[in-house]
């Protein structure tokens with residue numbers, strides 16, 4: 003894209019292949035997942051520091067094949083299938099034929115995942131993993147609420163928490179409750195039927211991937227038992243929400259996903275054990291990226307959207 007704006011600013015352009023450092027891999031991209039952050043950067047709602055001169059290439063999720071491996075990398079060879087979410091929140095420039103990525107932020111793609119599934123997994127999967135495991139330490143018997151359980155992050159979070167032995171509660175519109183049950187949600191909750199805190203209480207952990215204002219986060223806080231943990235994914239953890247959490251004896255944490263090879267390998271291991279399924283609502287060839295952005299911005303996607311190269 004040459005400027006920020008609506009989906010129409012996205013164009014297909016021929017650029018030089020990216021150069022790569024000694025500790026990096028040059029990856030031939032097969033599939034690149036789409037995430038709300040792509041639409042936020044495209045529209046100018048969030049402009050990364052290193053945006054640089056146009057044209058700018060969006061995209062963080064990548065799956066494909068190692069084309070060349072830098073001299074100081076180890077464990078990777080040309081032809082290996084790999085996936086990852088390099089450099090975030092720095093630019094990865096993944097919506098392209100080739101991506102240069104630090105080898106330390108990339109992992110082998112497991113046999114159980116196609117390139118398409120692996121391309122849709124990294125950013126949403128790492129967000130879910132880092133929220134549930136690294137931040138909230140979800141374990142056996144925890145009662146966990148996922149707000150927006152049908153979305154990109156949510157549908158993976160449900161399965162990860164379920165695999166750790168949690169009892170799952172998840173919000174979505176009623177039409178998606180069968181989908182939630184298939185993912186492993188024990189108690190689907192229709193968020194349009196009334197305030198969530200009237201339908202859900204005494205949970206140990208809430209992962210909130212939808213609330214962008216204090217009212218939504220305070221409602222999530224209300225569903226927690228004393229000493230419960232709220233992880234804020236979509237909005238900002240403001241002082242009023244922090245104060246309310248402290249008054250109620252609950253913990254609230256804001257989280258930003260980061261590149262994480264160990265996390266990728268944990269996701270791959272779950273996929274190998276058939277405990278994690280990546281649901282792709284639709285794949286779009288790179289030249290139809292604008293259409294994919296429009297669909298994502300509807301806010302109604304189940305699972306993930308993908309760009310294929």
Ligand SMILES: NC(=O)c1ccc[n+]([C@@H]2O[C@H](COP(=O)([O-])OP(=O)(O)OC[C@H]3O[C@@H](n4cnc5c(N)ncnc54)[C@H](OP(=O)(O)O)[C@@H]3O)[C@@H](O)[C@H]2O)c1
Nearest residue numbers: 038129150152153154155174175235236257258259302303
């Ligand atoms: N902090 C981080 O590091 C980080 C990382 C990744 C994503 N995020 C943020 O997390 C948010 C979610 O990302 P995503 O990729 O999961 O988005 P997404 O896939 O676009 O989410 C779409 C889903 O949200 C559901 N939804 C919409 N409004 C809802 C509501 N009020 N209650 C319950 N469900 C609702 C929709 O279900 P219905 O059709 O049933 O409404 C739909 O299935 C975004 O704001 C994104 O920017 C943050």
